[in-house]
Amino acid sequence: CKQWYQRRVRDTFDGLYSGSTYRPLKHETYLFDMDRANSKNETVWELEYDTESAYNLTWLVPDEMETLVTRLEGDRSFFNKTYYNYMYHTNGNTCDDDCYQYELCQLRTGRSHDPTICPAMSLEERRKRELKNKMC
Secondary structure: OOOEEEEEEEEEEOOOOOOOOOOEEEEEEEEEEHHHHHHHOOOOEEEEEEHHHHHOOOOOOHHHHHHHHHHHHHOHHHHHHHHHHHOOOOOOOOOOHHHHHHHHHHHHHOOOOOOOOOOOOOHHHHHHHHHHOOOO
């Protein structure tokens, strides 16, 4: 199993000037290859994606997030790409229809702590899926 370490290392905010909105502008996720780091004793971070180029988000604000969720609902291949990033490279596992409905519900409600809100997938099924989709 290829061992990747994923870390969100950079969020850019509008700030530090008079009249700033202090809104989040951009999020970048980087990866490094642990096999390479262990064998060559070097760590090279590689940009996996950023929210602007991957999701066409120029501001990370509620209106744009609403647009993103609407796009995820209407474009399954775009959802799959996003899910792949979200689940830290799913090792070939895909999100079936129940998973798809559950994830969309979670995005819409913002209440991932409450398993009764999105009944398409039980909490037990969700935990099994998360274990199955671990990076290694």
